[in-house]
Amino acid sequence: MASSTDPKSDQEYGKGAPPPPQPRPDAPAVVNYFAVDVALRVLLFAAAVTGVVVIVTSDQTKWVPSINGGINGFGYRKAKFNHSPAFIYYVVAMSIAGLYALITILASISVLFKPSFQTKLLLHLAFLDVLILGIVASATGSAGGVAYVGLKGNKHVGWIKVCSTYDKFCQHLAGSLAVSLFACVLLVFLTWLSIFSLHARIHKY
Amino acid sequence: MASSTDPKSDQEYGKGAPPPPQPRPDAPAVVNYFAVDVALRVLLFAAAVTGVVVIVTSDQTKWVPSINGGINGFGYRKAKFNHSPAFIYYVVAMSIAGLYALITILASISVLFKPSFQTKLLLHLAFLDVLILGIVASATGSAGGVAYVGLKGNKHVGWIKVCSTYDKFCQHLAGSLAVSLFACVLLVFLTWLSIFSLHARIHKY
Numbered sequence: 001m002a003s004s005t006d007p008k009s010d011q012e013y014g015k016g017a018p019p020p021p022q023p024r025p026d027a028p029a030v031v032n033y034f035a036v037d038v039a040l041r042v043l044l045f046a047a048a049v050t051g052v053v054v055i056v057t058s059d060q061t062k063w064v065p066s067i068n069g070g071i072n073g074f075g076y077r078k079a080k081f082n083h084s085p086a087f088i089y090y091v092v093a094m095s096i097a098g099l100y101a102l103i104t105i106l107a108s109i110s111v112l113f114k115p116s117f118q119t120k121l122l123l124h125l126a127f128l129d130v131l132i133l134g135i136v137a138s139a140t141g142s143a144g145g146v147a148y149v150g151l152k153g154n155k156h157v158g159w160i161k162v163c164s165t166y167d168k169f170c171q172h173l174a175g176s177l178a179v180s181l182f183a184c185v186l187l188v189f190l191t192w193l194s195i196f197s198l199h200a201r202i203h204k205y
Numbered sequence: 206m207a208s209s210t211d212p213k214s215d216q217e218y219g220k221g222a223p224p225p226p227q228p229r230p231d232a233p234a235v236v237n238y239f240a241v242d243v244a245l246r247v248l249l250f251a252a253a254v255t256g257v258v259v260i261v262t263s264d265q266t267k268w269v270p271s272i273n274g275g276i277n278g279f280g281y282r283k284a285k286f287n288h289s290p291a292f293i294y295y296v297v298a299m300s301i302a303g304l305y306a307l308i309t310i311l312a313s314i315s316v317l318f319k320p321s322f323q324t325k326l327l328l329h330l331a332f333l334d335v336l337i338l339g340i341v342a343s344a345t346g347s348a349g350g351v352a353y354v355g356l357k358g359n360k361h362v363g364w365i366k367v368c369s370t371y372d373k374f375c376q377h378l379a380g381s382l383a384v385s386l387f388a389c390v391l392l393v394f395l396t397w398l399s400i401f402s403l404h405a406r407i408h409k410y
Contacts, residue, residue, distance in 0.1 A: 001334075011230045024321065037218075065302065066407065074349040075285075079361075079362075081228075083359065083361035083362070084273065084354075084359060084361075085353060085357075086353065086354075113210065118299075119404070122404075123400065123401070123404045126400045127400065128395055130335060130338065130393055130396045130400075131393060133335065133338065133339055133342070133395055134339075134389055135342075136339055137338070137339045137340075137343040138242045138340035138343060138345055138346030138349075138389070139344040139346060140343055140346065141342065141343030141344060141345065141346030141347035141348075141350070142346035142347060142349055142350035143346075143350065144343075144346075144347055144350075145346070145347035145348065145349075145350035145351045146351065146354060147293040148290060149284045149289075149291075149354065149364070149395060150362070151350060152290075154288065154289060156288040156289075157284075157288070157355070157364075157365070157367050158365060159362075159364040159365070160341045160362065160363060160364070162362050181342070184339055184343070188335055188336065188339055189341075192332055193334065195328065195331045195332065195335075195399075195400055195403065196328070198403045198404055199327075199403055200322070202324060202403065202406045202407050204336045
């Protein structure tokens with residue numbers, strides 16, 4: 001991992017602006033967590049892409065009783081993620097998370113060997129990670145809430161179970177939701193890592 | 206607002222442990238945001254309590270067609286938040302957020318005039334705020350997803366609208382969800398504030 005003790009890099013910082021304070025000689029060494037950060041973001045990207053692909057490929061067509069007549073009162077009926085606004089929101093949120101992961105992987109890699117920009121990037125990453133966590137967590141909750149109604153139904157208001165008919169559709173949903181829960185955990189860890197790294201720099205400079 | 210430039214307080218830090226580094230003479234002054242932090246947490250507490258009270262008092266009983274017979278095929282039927290697991294999760298999450306807000310208000314007030322503990326508290330608050338944000342955002346999403354099905358129904362799977370019958374119940378739901386969305390925004394701001402305060406201390410010590 002790159003260390004942030006290179007004095008030359010500190011001198012490169014902000015041409016024209018006053019030079020930042022040099023590290024204190026009595027300060028403890030700062031461990032650089034950007035390699036861990038990049039690894040977590042790669043996992044986040046993989047989780048987001050998996051989550052989107054699994055839910056988008058969940059289409060299932062079944063031969064079920066049809067309200068529109070059909071043959072002997074039966075007809076083909078399709079279950080698709082875009083039949084519910086909650087799942088559309090979920091796909092949009094996971095796509096945003098995937099795109100965000102990709103951009104921040106590049107940003108994190110680009111400062112791996114430029115210690116002078118690391119503190120500023122940590123601040124911005126922590127800010128944005130929190131926002132993306134809010135979006136992904138709410139999307140996971142929203143899709144999970146609707147999927148649970150599909151799984152168990154709700155006898156109080158007469159909403160029927162869907163998963164007993166559309167088994168493949170619901171398996172895809174469950175898989176995608178598990179992955180997005182993992183993405184939420186990753187985002188919490190990423191934010192914690194940025195905050196911890198910022199905290200570790202307090203007694204360094 | 207209390208300032209963290211009091212050298213006596215720094216010397217009180219950690220009896221037995223090595224004394225922390227003194228502020229650099231060339232460092233810019235650090236603004237102390239703990240008063241803002243306390244104000245935001247009071248708002249969060251108010252939002253959480255309001256959200257819980259509004260959804261818990263949403264019971265509504267209506268004279269509707271009954272599947273169990275009743276008088277002329279009609280009967281009284283109650284809508285209550287605990288008929289849906291999503292709303293139960295929502296109430297639990299908002300209660301946790303309220304309790305958390307209460308505890309952290311006391312913690313923030315207690316360090317207002319003890320600058321030596323502020324950095325450590327900021328770190329812990331930022332860590333916990335992120336967790337609570339994840340919980341509240343997912344609960345808001347989950348309750349919102351189910352409430353939306355109640356409002357619009359879903360013709361693809363034959364889930365009927367509920368809000369056309371239970372108007373008061375749905376108004377309470379909508380009010381509570383608006384408040385919890387506000388709580389999510391507050392939690393994002395609180396995390397940002399803690400992160401920003403930590404960052405501001407980097408060139409101070």
